[in-house]
Amino acid sequence: MSRKKHNHEINAAGRPVPLEVNGQPQVPFAGVGKYRPSGSKAAPPIRTCADYPDSGDKRVADIKTALERCGIRDGMTISTHHHMRDGDYVANMVFDAAAELGVKDLRWFPSASFPVHAPNIRHLESGVIHHIEGSMNGPLGDYCSQGKMRGTAVLRSHGGRWQAIQDGEVHIDIAVISAPTADPFGNANGLRGPAACGLLGFALADSRYADHVIVVTDNLEPFPCIPWQIQGNDVDCVVEVDSIGDPAKIVSGTTQLTRSPDRLYIAELALRFVTAAGLVSNGFSFQAGAGGTSLAFAIFLRDFMREHNIHARFMRGGSTRYMTGMLEEGLVDFLLDGQTFDLEGVRSMRENPAHQDTSPFTSYNYHGKGNFASMLDIVILGATEVDLDFNANVVTHSDGKLLHGIGGWQNCLFGRTVILPIPLFRDRIPVVVDKVTTICGPGELIDVVVTERGIAVNPRRTDLLDAVRDAGLPLRSIQELKEEAERVCGGPPAKPELLEKTIAVVKWVDGTLIDAVNQVKG
């Protein structure tokens, strides 16, 4: 690898990345499956029951007391999870309590943060929080994009977050787990209570590897809280609060389908592609998210399965009432669920043993003995940009602004056929471009790009090209799609004006750096 600028190196994706971030040495991306980890997993301290109440009652008065019990001090790493999404109240309570305790320079390590967490900007300003590592949706992302955060943001996939914790790359001092239901011992789940969110998989690594674990709940049950998605044997303190979140913003009452004719057409083309390629057959598996096009695809797929009497072994979701409907109808044996998106998802997970909650360990962790992401036959994902090498971006737009997290996107790229059903342009800005602003996923893992103006198959996938050659599909090269986008939009997107400062880095699933995001001018 060649040097680009001081303390940066050009990685295997051709991007300059820093060799040190927030004082920690970094490894540049070396290619898919090329980096070989060494050493042992993180090892939390050995505890003894002698230090915990025989009664099993670990309740303390409030979050402040719990943080004190867990020995909070300057510079520690505090983690939270995002199953409460934009309805979460707990992460704000935590940093308010830390501020009251006079603690400084904390690293906040959420699995993701949302607009609801905007009040924490004052704790970034006052020095209570040093920086955030984790997806920042909304005002916090904007704050970071403006170069105002002291440290550098580190963006990881859901699987990458497990990997980072497991590998000891991120040591969590105190994990705070919002729990829709819990018992005084700390057993917890997301299935019941006013803030029910389904599962707590994003917090599982935190509960296992953090030095200290605090469970915060507004729905305390007597021991045992079953199922114990989080096990009390990993928990130090339990705090009862009036409310951990706003139910209306945690899961929606219903999921709405897209009505955009373009999106519906893209979803229809994607379905025509997978059926023509022979990917929909008995025992197959698929992943589809809760986004508009993805959901439309799932519904078209359902109709196709009904019509042709085809039955899937498992589906992977973010669950919605459409997916639970397919499960109950018997179209699919199992639903492996990473997060529930509506109340039907929560109900189904509570009642149906074939609706299995998962964690990033089972689904995504690249530093395990396999994970099930690579077993999916059909994977439907989005992107903000795709380029001529099929590289894709999900975190920035063409204007260079950091606007989204990675989620499970990188992890899902390991599926057998990865399809991006995306519009050719958004707001008259091309989505298919020469080079993506930020590489989040290497093109070798992206198989098909489906747009309203045609379908481009990655030339590496000669098998797919052969399978669909005579199916009457609007096949185009990615170059043709790019030219079409530029024709419609009047040229390629303007190049963003970037400043010298790196405000965020993007990790690949193995902990290496695949790209960096610089501050945008103005």
Next chain:
Amino acid sequence: MSRKKHNHEINAAGRPVPLEVNGQPQVPFAGVGKYRPSGSKAAPPIRTCADYPDSGDKRVADIKTALERCGIRDGMTISTHHHMRDGDYVANMVFDAAAELGVKDLRWFPSASFPVHAPNIRHLESGVIHHIEGSMNGPLGDYCSQGKMRGTAVLRSHGGRWQAIQDGEVHIDIAVISAPTADPFGNANGLRGPAACGLLGFALADSRYADHVIVVTDNLEPFPCIPWQIQGNDVDCVVEVDSIGDPAKIVSGTTQLTRSPDRLYIAELALRFVTAAGLVSNGFSFQAGAGGTSLAFAIFLRDFMREHNIHARFMRGGSTRYMTGMLEEGLVDFLLDGQTFDLEGVRSMRENPAHQDTSPFTSYNYHGKGNFASMLDIVILGATEVDLDFNANVVTHSDGKLLHGIGGWQNCLFGRTVILPIPLFRDRIPVVVDKVTTICGPGELIDVVVTERGIAVNPRRTDLLDAVRDAGLPLRSIQELKEEAERVCGGPPAKPELLEKTIAVVKWVDGTLIDAVNQVKG
């Protein structure tokens, strides 16, 4: 502590214990809750998905191939579990394969071994197995008792085995997990298949902490095998065999109640005691095993609960059809199950979400942030001997012979009221004695001894004594019970003639040595 003999020390229970066992330094028992562990948990190597098949199919031809893939070599530690009990075929296959591979000096680390494993004596003789650490029921125990095993046996409770693995005291190189149902990725459970045993909790620590994990099954299902009691993400290889065990010896078709009038009377007295002491009230919890007296107690308790309309929050078992009946009848909210003893237990666990499988982590591990053993209101246990200090023995008899394992017995001593309903004598040998042959549990944790000739309450439990004083129960001092036993039997048991050689050590729940077992003469 004072020295007794070379390299031995008198521990806090007054017993001489070696300071080194099988080349590893040992800590003498320091008192209940006195030993403070330090350091970090065991940390297995970081793996990468790049080394495992994308298809998720980890099947290899046979156990021999799997052992080779896992890099078996001289001196390694191989673990197995005992959910197949005396019906297990797999542990023998493993050491036969190791012998074929010419490997020597293995440490066999079963959660327990049974008479079915007697063929492994030839591998002890030939040097394939160096020694066994784990309960040895039957011929293997006899072999060890005769001083024939090269190393020293180490007896641990179920919780102590988790603690030893977790704390890195025992490093497992290769774990072999017999799985009644599994998928090619290695997800496994005990709920289905010809060798269904209910759960696989005893193998959970092995799957998480071993360097390499092999799943052996006779009932392969397509991915995903749900529930995944063992997670394929921890598994290296999957082997299909014709049969992993003899169903008739794994779980019984039905559980039989004792018909002994003495045992029934002891069970009845135990029930009278707990009701008189006010321990049976709404929301209470209890543990009862599948042994004759324990089972009779459970049935008397059930009848009492029905009659007085009392409802329990949870019960802990070894499950039998009597316990699943109580659960289904609504007398108890939850059954927290450590192993299923009959087919009804397996069916109930498969069908009833309130029948929760547990692992020694949730139930027993003393080096966690609490466990639920200490939350049980009533705990019914057995013993081979009890002495004037209420110390109890479960591993040897008065003749000094090592005949039993510890199971969860030590861990259960942390319950709120621990009751030993035991006969005053067996085969005309007193059970209540001056000093127990081997201390497995310190008297301070044993509250009540119930015999057919009276009930002795530990004088420390003045609360219990006060509660039952006027209940018309046959209360005796432990001294009186001992005298009564000696009167009936014509004196105390003959002291065994012990040789110098320590053949086994007994660990306390925290990994310290509570006692040692010497070879018996002749």
